[in-house]
Amino acid sequence: MTTDGRAVAVTGLGLITPAGVGRDATWEGVLRGESAAAQDHQLKGLPVDFSCRVPAMTPEQGRIGGGKAWRMGRFSQLAVLAAREAVADAGLDPTTWDGARVAVVIGSGLAGAAHLEEQTLRLQSGADLVSPVLIPMLISNMAAGEVLLDLGARGPSLATETACASGASALAVARDLLLSGACDIAVAGGAEAAISPVVTTGFQRMGALSARTDDPARASRPFADDRDGFVIAEGAAILVLERTEDARARGTRQYAQLAGVGLSSDAHHPTAPAPGGTVAEVALRGAIGGAGLVPADIDHVNAHGTSTPLNDRTEAELIARVLPQGPTVTSAKGVIGHSLGAAGAIEAALTALTIHHSTVPPIANLTTDNLGFPLDCVVDRPRQQTVRAAASHSFGFGGHNVVLVLRAP
Template sequence: MKQAVAVTGIGLITPAGNSTSATWDGLCRGEATAARDPELAGLSVDFSCRVRSLDELERSLGRASWRMGRFVKLAVLAARQAVHDAGLDPRTWDGARVAAVIGCGMGSTPYWEEQTLRLDRGGEDLVSPLFIPRIVPNMAAGETSIDLGVRGVSLAVSSACASGASALAVARDLLVSGTCDIAVAGGTEATISRSITAGFLRMGALSSRTDEISKASRPFAEDRDGFVMSEGAGVFVLERAADARARGARLRALLAGCGSTSDAHHPTAPPEDASGAEAALRAALLDADLSPHDIDHVNAHGTSTPLNDAAEAAMISRVLPHGPSVTAAKGVLGHTLGAAGAIEAALTVLAIEHQRVPPIANLDAPAPAFDLDCVTKQPRSQTIRAAVSNSFGFGGHNVVLALTAP
């Protein structure tokens, strides 16, 4: 049998709050964080979900802050939270036995836009020498390793909106193989920019509910029309459960199984039958030695787009016909893209810990075609022994994480 891998630390920075507890409280209130965004003024979709009040946390990064893109800062700050939560001290651990695996879908596109405009308007002398290190997606893992003294494996994982979940799956493999003893792993994204927003808009992926911004993201609703751009970071500390117990750590949950597949279907659309997503869910259950009926709760990918929600809903009801509770964080947080898989996995851990499921914001009842037990309007207390967190990304990436009580 595979060695059990435990979640011993979590760090979250999201539009609902700049800590794990603040984010959880925001999800349980079910209040959407979407608001008008001045940086998107003039676009037909001019709202987003932004991380707020980050100045004080940014100052804690010291002089290193000036060289980091926003997505990197979010990752480093969330990683610090996770390590502190795990009761670990980077000054005393063996950095050669620690890994950093941080997923990111795009990197710093706002800074890319800014520097391109500088080049066009004033020539190469106006382009910052920090242009490249501030935009490349691997710098989230790189700067995390520098900040925490991680001298083991350092990896950037990019599988679009499944990136954060992919990073957790890779980190678990590193622990099980003995490559490291501690893994700092998760996802980050801060790519709200005019060009990226326009791109998603032209693709038909964004909600255009400009007259009801707070109700724009509505996963599994009959009248859903797209997602809301967002940003954030979610980082875990993972350890082999036996090692964590030996040092007296709190085990928040077990990362019991991971399933990863590819659709091999279309660059941006899922197959109608969600066959790849189903294969990932079944693989995660097999890896965790769980049956479908063992699953008490599903944290759905739930993008609030017509195609994705329909495919995911059909897949969930087909594989889990006993009707576990379903929630979807994007109603509150918007779509954090490459960070979503890690943030939502963290919320799944918190649901197991608190035996409580946050509601799906802006949803009174799922679309009549969906046979789902969606949690709506207020949190639901229930017994949760095992849960799954679904993540899917452009390119046909499917990742499902199975999490259990320790």
């Protein structure tokens, strides 16, 4: 293990997922290992009629305030609420900070696609029924834009779009902004709320979704030998990142340090990964080396673990080849489904919590009897483990590979 190098500190976490509203509720839900998948009335009558939705929020939990919620897409609302939690968790006060030194980077895969679908149906009954705020509800940069407005952050702002790696890409960009000196605080992560009839059917038609309509709660089963696809989900995760020296100077808690980032692109197929994960390996090795580590230093992997036949096999081959020491492996998608562009940020936040609590959550619906690969997957119950360094994998349609290495502070 090495000194800080190019690491940045994770000082605040905000989470809204199907496992629970808020950081603690999500963490507790993931530790229970119980799937959040259920029948979805908005998908009734479709070939796949279930999803993982965020639980209903109390008025206090879901309060945007200021009469602003009506203009926001749901993905932006989730981002704002998660960002508020993350900033408060970091012990920061937006009313007193220098907003010009605060960056916001938030990724989303399908952004406001569900709103576009809804408004397209309205258009069939007349143009005057289409919302005048459709465009800001739709475009993918507005999660970042609404967080900027809410927090009074006037530093660099970006929206990353690398499909299911979007949230992880946002954290990679935010780290670079901090290390370049472009900002002193980065509020970064991912948000997604794209569960709709058309989007869900699109994934179903391409064979990506589980077809277990008779038992949704058992549908998402990462790394199981009888897996048959993912469960579509929504959610948001926002992390507050600071330079390690600044976090120490503030005397604030560090959940973990984002120490290494690896990026690569398959250039193989629009939706399928390169065979054997050979190009994703470049990202994994790059993240490990960028953190000043060697593969043997990785104690844990928070896998992309989609529960699809091809992706899980490819990722399992990657882990076994690059990390033969056998790190523990988990995937939250068994509990919370696949939140698309938010997934990488959610999983990075859970990796930080794994390091902080020395606890690895189990993979839902996976047992030693149906484990399809020779990996040390955590099953049945959480496992206590001191994690010095962990890799969080994110792989997106289009061949985007993003690996984040987090380590203990």
